[in-house]
């Protein structure tokens with residue numbers, strides 16, 4: 001069974017595919033729209049493969065991700081705007 | 092064509108970490124000029140290149156970016172420079188897109204976006220050596236056809252492909268690739284998605300995944316980004332860095348001080364006594380010298396920073412520190428500038444340019460002078476030696492060392508509190524997103540490290556020199572004129588403007604336990620903190636205070652109460668006693684207002700801290 005969740009809730013080792021970029025509940029707000037564009041520019045697009053590689057010490061924040069073949073660091077606050085579908089065969 | 096008559100203009104655009112700086116250096120060598128764009132604080136780097144047949148072209152290096160879309164007022168400058176909309180900046184004739192060949196996806200999207208600008212473009216596939224080592228196969232012919240731009244492969248650090256790149260730029264500048272009207276509009280989310288899909292398709296068509304992908308970065312990261320081990324390593328690195336800055340630099344600093352002392356003494360023998368001798372010896376040589384002595388420390392600090400940047404560690408340090416500093420409202424990237432400020436706030440303030448968000452950068456600059464710079468050390472050592480007994484506590488720690496540590500901690504702690512307050516008061520809690528690429532690790536290239544070190548030292552000296560020289564002369568004039576009357580009994584400074592100001596300001600400082608001698612010493616001490624030590628020597632008429640620190644210490648211990656000594660230390664933790672820093676802050680923020688905010692808040696804190704320290708100490712019987 002496939003499982004979608006916000007990337008901000010994922011734990012270290014999680015792998016999957018981005019299914020939605022942008023927090024559509026807040027749509028129309030300039031801030032949310034700007035965040036969506038910045039995420040897209042950094043390679044977070046629908047269909048990109050991601051893997052959560054590392055977590056910070058305090059509050060497991062920020063997180064280091066592999067997005068396709070590059071590495072990106074992100075706060076969980078921003079990761080909340082990304083929805084991912086985790087691999088079913090996740091470890 | 093008129094292109095051949097005037098100098099062609101080239102602009103470098105590319106993602107961060109693509110080797111854009113290295114390519115710019117390879118293209119222009121030492122012929123580069125770093126300044127600010129008129130009226131704004133964005134750095135403008137320009138250099139010149141020579142074509143094979145001897146003509147010159149000017150190259151503009153633009154800040155690394157993922158998109159032409161401006162996300163901050165500062166980035167509008169980059170965009171407008173590319174589009175030729177910036178007053179006083181002609182439109183570039185050729186755009187050079189710089190790409191990390193091993194990390195093409197994002198830059199392909201940028202290239203697709205840049206095509207809309209309608210200028211001739213050349214794509215430089217940099218780091219081609221790494222791509223080849225990894226066995227990454229890029230179908231250059233196909234990529235050229237897909238993108239419709241000429242492609243040159245380069246290895247910036249080895250200067251490979253540079254001549255070919257220059258030839259390609261030259262061909263594009265004079266060439267047949269027609270210049271079209273600018274059709275660029277800021278892309279919205281849908282346009283970005285479209286371009287990302289297109290880039291992905293081109294990737295699939297032209298690039299075969301590496302046969303020997305980089306697994307080293309991942310393995311190093313498991314250690315360096317480990318929540319606990321990573322922080323321990325970071326702290327160890329910092330410790331080593333501090334040791335290096337303070338111990339390696341000492342002999343060099345002593346050498347510079349000795350040489351300047353000799354120069355001053357020599358000038359004093361060849362020039363007749365009088366105002367010009369005084370201006371040159373006491374104003375220029377000792378003033379400039381007080382900044383120059385920090386050059387060894389700054390060079391060592393820069394060396395560490397450049398090595399860590401080139402290795403790819405700085406982004407990891409920002410990752411590790413983000414949450415810790417984020418609690419105080421600072422961005423993870425503020426880490427580097429604040430670190431530099433322990434040597435001297437001036438390079439720290441200048442290093443804040445790495446922070447792309449304007450607010451975060453401003454907060455960082457505002458708190459950078461609170462970090463204990465090395466100019467405070469002479470003041471701290473003098474007062475601690477005079478007032479704090481040299482004894483052991485808890486069996487292992489020296490009390491003097493603990494006080495020193497406490498002063499450093501007070502600086503760091505207050506910086507965290509102040510940035511928290513700035514965020515709450517001025518930004519009303521707005522949080523800038525933290526997201527950045529973690530570049531693949533690379534072995535730093537020896538030659539380019541040295542080159543960058545030299546460039547940064549040059550920029551530091553130019554900037555600091557331009558600001559410091561005039562200020563030194565003002566401070567010198569204040570402490571020299573007017574001359575003492577005939578038969579004066581007090582030291583000459585007592586009769587000068589500085590002396591008058593000291594006496595006039597004394598009532599204000601009395602509540603915090605400062606006597607008029609101290610207040611007078613504060614005025615030349617504005618030039619640089621450690622000058623206060625020399626000034627105290629002058630007012631207490633101790634000859635040659637530099638070599639006789641113990642004598643001055645004994646005098647102070649006899650004349651001041653313990654409470655006064657402690658209040659003076661507390662004052663120096665906060666006081667913005669360095670006009671050069673204020674000058675650089677004004678320049679970097681391009682704002683008098685923020686410089687004055689800094690002056691007021693720092694003097695306010697200094698007064699408050701000294702007041703509380705003095706009163707508490709008096710109440711405890713140390714008055």
Ligand SMILES: Nc1nc2c(ncn2[C@@H]2O[C@H](COP(=O)(O)OP(=O)(O)O)[C@@H](O)[C@H]2O)c(=O)[nH]1
Nearest residue numbers: 107108109110111112113217218246247248401
């Ligand atoms: N092996 C290799 N390393 C490079 C090349 N170009 C740049 N570098 C290194 O890549 C790192 C980042 O380069 P830099 O010019 O600072 O990147 P920028 O952020 O785009 O300005 C540095 O360590 C450079 O020495 C290249 O062509 N080959």
